[in-house]
Amino acid sequence: MTLSFNERQVLELIFLGQSPSRIEMAQTIGLTGASLTRIVSRLLAEGLIEDKAERTGQQGQPRRVISIVRGQHFSAGVTFSRRQVQVALLDLAGDIAGTRSVPISDAAPQHIVAATQSGLGALLKHKKLERSDLVGFGVSVPGNFGRDTNDFRAHELFPQIDNPSFADDLTAMFEAPVFFENDGACAALGEHMFGAGRGVSHLFLIHVGHGFGGGGILDGRLFRGANGNACLPGPIFPIGGPRPSGQDLLDTLADNGFPGLELTDAELEGDAVRPYLLKWIERAGEQLGRAALVISGLFDPARILVGGRLPGWVNEDLAARASQFAQAAPGPSRGLRTVDLTAAKLGPSAGAVGAASLPLFAKYFSGATNDAFSNYRNGRRAAKEAQLVEDAL
Known part of the structure; x- marks a missing residue:
């Protein structure tokens, strides 16, 4: 399912709880009533939102409140230090389904990947979910991205993860999209x-x-x-x-x-x-x-x-x-x-939760559509694009 820009805007307003009524949402975004109704109907059909009556105890018709469906559309993320890996699982409504810290002897790639598998497996088992149920997986990394396709420069305390295979090993764990970001950006x-x-x-x-x-x-x-x-x-x-x-x-x-x-x-x-x-x-x-x-x-x-x-x-x-x-x-x-x-x-x-936010933001939020003209692509440039930049320099 791919959401349009307007659909993302409506979903974001519902997520923030800023404009719970349809009239308010239409006025905020500048849509006609008919367009807003079509968008809400699609989001309802996709199971992203729900429309419930709010009981206030007063007489008359109850107010209808639109909100994000809880306990659905999960995402996971991971962050790590020199001694532990932390994994988080959360849903689109913002409920943290769980976090799990797994100790490691050092920040070697194989230890980080193994601890990620262990921690995420425990969280998914507790929620009776499979990896295929995830919207995506985010990775908070201590370092910066270079100008080339797979060029990642780790913080000096983590020299082991400079090898691109670290990212490849984590990506191979999932069928869903995997996102890599600097730890500050994730937070x-x-x-x-x-x-x-x-x-x-x-x-x-x-x-x-x-x-x-x-x-x-x-x-x-x-x-x-x-x-x-x-x-x-x-x-x-x-x-x-x-x-x-x-x-x-x-x-x-x-x-x-x-x-x-x-x-x-x-x-x-x-x-x-x-x-x-x-x-x-x-x-x-x-x-x-x-x-x-x-x-x-x-x-x-x-x-x-x-x-x-x-x-x-x-x-x-x-x-x-x-x-x-x-x-x-x-x-x-x-x-x-x-x-x-x-x-x-x-x-x-914040690191693990921020990492888990990456796939949700990319899939459902309007701000993710503004990167269309940036050279940056999820921590890596496309190989052809990187070569064009190098040629221009």
């Missing part, structure tokens, strides 16, 4: 669809993972750039100096007697670590405030979120310190103010 999309940025058309997420990354939603679509690497604020604080990244935090803790920690370790929230963690938050929060000045000037977002692999309370403290600094500083330009920072809602699950 931004997940928050836009299901988290603190739900329905916000202009959103920037600062992603504090092992690196210092980000992702942007501009005009309701995931902003990818020419090769899929847009919205990376890392150069604001170059590698080699103090910066608001997860690896910088781990290095700081190691220097203070806590070596060998990972961002997903429970010890990160222990009492012994906390004084050093709070001191790092003070410094990193100020740096995030400086980054917010730049982001506000470049992207003019309605909301800036702080998320990533750190515990939820750490993101909240970082966002509060960053906002405090940013609001005390002059704005990015005359008459402009810096946007306050807000902690992401999905927390450490």
Whole structure:
């Protein structure tokens, strides 16, 4: 089933709950009543939405409410660190059917693939689903995409997955489409669809993972750039100096007697670590405030979120310190103010949930249709297109 642009717009309004009545939807999108009725009828027939009477206890005809069908149209996603793989399963209504973390000894491709199979298999079994029932599968990857067809550049902590066979092995697991995105972009999309940025058309997420990354939603679509690497604020604080990244935090803790920690370790929230963690938050929060000045000037977002692999309370403290600094500083330009920072809602699950959001966004949301003229194609250029670009250079 392929939805038209107008059908995607109607479905998106229903998803967001912004225009539940047919009259409101027609007015919002600019459709005639007859066109809206045809679209709603098709979405009903496809089992994407349902039309129920809302009982209010008052006399007269009950109000009809249109909503997304729950427990249908599932998607799955995966993210990973050096010690664990996390898989998420969710439906189009935004209900997280489950998450599963599987420990790994290291981030070797075969370990990631095996853990993905194990975690996803357990989630599907619990919901009595098969892989063929999935709309698609998303993969959140710590790294960037090169200019060539299969050129993926992993974060320096994950050199094992630079090999293109890593993507091929995951893709071979599914008949449904498989999507690969940078971890910051995945987190931004997940928050836009299901988290603190739900329905916000202009959103920037600062992603504090092992690196210092980000992702942007501009005009309701995931902003990818020419090769899929847009919205990376890392150069604001170059590698080699103090910066608001997860690896910088781990290095700081190691220097203070806590070596060998990972961002997903429970010890990160222990009492012994906390004084050093709070001191790092003070410094990193100020740096995030400086980054917010730049982001506000470049992207003019309605909301800036702080998320990533750190515990939820750490993101909240970082966002509060960053906002405090940013609001005390002059704005990015005359008459402009810096946007306050807000902690992401999905927390450490944002990577897997964001990855699982990719197929749903691509199949059902209007913003996915805006990429028709971009060089970027799901983390990879078509081989012919890549060659044409190289020839032009």
